[in-house]
Amino acid sequence: METITKRKLLEDVFKTGGLPTYTFVKPVEYASLLIALRTPGRGVVVEGPSGIGKTTAVTQILNELGISDSVMSLSARKRDDVAQIKAILSGADLGTVIIDDFHKLDDATTQEIADFMKVIADEERQDAKIVILGINRAGESLVRFAHDLNNRIEVVKFEANPPEKIEELLRLGEDALNITINVKSDVIEASNGGFYIAQVLAHEVCINAEIFEEQADRTEVNTSFELIRGKVFERLARTFRQRAERFARGTRFRREGRAPYLHLLHWLGISDDWSLSIDKAIREHPQHRGSIGQIADKGYLNDLISGDEEIAAVLHYDERARLLTVEDPQFIYFARNIFWAKFASEIGFLGINFPSRYDIALSFAGTDRAVAEGLNQSLQEMEFEVFYDRNEQHRILAEDVEDYLRPIYQSDAQYVVVLLGPDFPKRIWTKFESEQFRERFGTGAVIPIWFKNAPPGMFDESTRVGGLEYDPESDLNDQISHFADTLRKKIGESRE
Structure with a gap:
């Protein structure tokens, strides 16, 4: 009897949610992360922008090591998980625990984790390991609570993936679907080193070309990337436009003012690592020193983000480090593609180009x-x-x-x-x-x-x-x- 091979589906190849099935690519940091994860007792901090591949890489390595079933994964975004994090720190048989979205934890819990990681490192415990996943400078944030922890943990910093890694992801997807994408170089450039955005763009390319599953014969996909860029932006705008407007207007909208929140959003959008140091931004843009400095120094920026759940879902502000970071890779793509002069005008600012310092x-x-x-x-x-x-x-x-x-x-x-x-x-x-x-x-x-x-x-x-x-x-x-x-x-x- 003839066996019918099931064709691969688009949603399983270029995935816009969950772990990749056919398009997993080892990031540059993969080897360092593997060694860190298999070293007993020593805590691990995996930091970097959202959508860069941190969680995927950790999950893949744990599968390779054959210990994924015994690992407890918790998220600081979930109330029940936060309670569990606090409870397990006092437990005797801990095992390996992954704490995702570490930057969302309160200071008291962060302090407990820092102290606990120091203890298990000093004792070289074989039965306990803490793995932290967080945004940029998560390791620095942790060390602030225990200065002597720095030499007792491994910090693996994920950065934007090089173009050849994004190209490898796309090639794997092409082979799985038996297609050739004509705008591959455009997708690589627009992804800005992010695996997730590459998946989203490639997924849209296939939908536009009506490629919904693996093709029987190699198929050339011919499409306009500007069309793809526009469609993805329009879809994301339905989710992110209103919260971007609220952030840009700030706590008290001043149409004649220097638009400090709007400029922060713009500079964040064009940043290489999806994060923005307020102090560095002021040094690079001295004409905005007073307006930017004021909203940071007086707590207005922190109040805006912490007081709006939708904004807090896409942006994180570390008031101590004065660091603004993107939480959602889709939001950074949206911000990168905003036409800023038009956006500023539409939300009410009189202008964003200023004749004098x-x-x-x-x-x-x-x-x-x-x-x-x-x-x-x-x-x-x-x-x-x-x-x-x-x-x-x-x-x-x-x-x-x-x-x-x-x-x-x-x-x-x-x-x-x-x-x-x-x-x-x-x-x-x-x-x-x-x-x-x-x-x-x-x-x-x-x-x-x-x-x-x-x-x-x-x-x-x-x-x-x-x-x-x-x-x-x-x-x-x-x-x-x-x-x-x-x-x-x-x-x-x-x-x-």
């Missing part, structure tokens, strides 16, 4: 610092970049102060706001600053704030332009609020 530079005498301080705080809350001397003190140290200040008042600030109090003409530094911005009066870049207690005629030159008036006898906070709101509108109009 600072929106506003404040010039004032020290006796009027209370007004300057209040105005600085209000403008920063509106997510504007403000030059205010106390924000820059550590950067001015050991610098030639005149060389540092000169370009700021000449051109680096879109507007110079001058607090014209009674002492303004009497101070050395205000005299120097005014010499730098004096020529900008005719360009609409200098906005005076006249103090009512300044002698008449003192600032006649400034009356040629529109300005604001400050009354020391009236409520300070009300006037600062009015000044800040007026400046907000002014900047908003210039952005439009």
Whole structure:
């Protein structure tokens, strides 16, 4: 009787969920991970972006070692599993335990795990092994809770897979389905080193070409990659668009501001390792130092992510390390393919290209610092970049102060706001600053704030332009609020 061979199905070859059946590829870190997993007692931390192949590699190795059936796998995302994690740490016969999504655990549990891993390493126990799976810097996070743990664990860092590994995955899939994909190089490039995204794109290529199962004869797949890219993006947009918008708008939407959350999302999307150091981003984009620094320093970024379950499902923020990381590989693909100028406009921002490093530079005498301080705080809350001397003190140290200040008042600030109090003409530094911005009066870049207690005629030159008036006898906070709101509108109009 003739035997009928069952044809392989598309969903089993290019899999968009679960472990690969026909397309498993050993990542570069496979050998190091194998040795670490088979070494008794020694804890293992496997860290790296989501969708890069960590869980698949660990599962494959445990199968090779013949111990997968005796391994307990737990996830920090599941409430019952978290309770079980806490319970097993006090147990006598532990065995091998895998803790996935380690970064989701609270500090107390993380501390217990760190202490336990140190003990079993020192005792060289044959009956206990902890394997942690986490995002970037999971090992560093663990060591923070036990500084002497560093030499007692193996940290295996998974990074973006090289193009030849993605090509191997696609070739295995082609052979399984008996097809040849014409846009293979495009899929490799768009995958950005992620096995999962490569599976998703290849799966869509086959659907578009109506390849649903293994072909009887070798079949050439001819399709447009731009069509595939668009279809995948549209499908992901239905899942991720709204939460991307909520994140980009932040905790308090400021349409005229510097859009700090939107820029973080953009920089994260184009990052090589799917994570973004806030401090590094500030160094690389100094024109956003104030707005980005504020949402990180004041806890707004952490509050936004922790307070929105849907955002927290795709983004993780380590407030200690000031590290923003993508949790879902599909989300990073979505973010990479956003048309940012259009996206910013659609969600309400007036613009994301800024003509100057600072929106506003404040010039004032020290006796009027209370007004300057209040105005600085209000403008920063509106997510504007403000030059205010106390924000820059550590950067001015050991610098030639005149060389540092000169370009700021000449051109680096879109507007110079001058607090014209009674002492303004009497101070050395205000005299120097005014010499730098004096020529900008005719360009609409200098906005005076006249103090009512300044002698008449003192600032006649400034009356040629529109300005604001400050009354020391009236409520300070009300006037600062009015000044800040007026400046907000002014900047908003210039952005439009």
